[in-house]
Amino acid sequence: MRQVLLLATVLLLVPLAVVFAKSRYLTTFNNVYGTSNKTLDTCGTCHVNGYNLNSYGADFDTQNNQLGDETQAFKVIEPMDSDKDTYSNIDEINAGTFPGNNTSTLPTESSTWGKIKALYDN
């Protein structure tokens, strides 16, 4: 019985430890880019479907493992286009769009005018 309780405790605590350890990366991200309490202040900046890394998270993970420095890893991947939507990671971060989600892109002039036109057409 004691072993079952120990196993249950470990199974409950390990995922929590992973979540707390990884949220440190989000804190670093927010400190580097001033994104605290903004759109990108979410696990979804680097993850998809829970724990799985999106393309931006994977690029960060690769660089962080090589450099051993979270801040430098974020800086190194700034010019990259992790989600292949033609916008660099830093341009997306500055615009508040997700650098690891190719459906989250910077507004174009035509899309902005389209939204304004739609307001007046209704």
Ligand SMILES: [Ca+2]
């Ligand atoms: Ca991009």
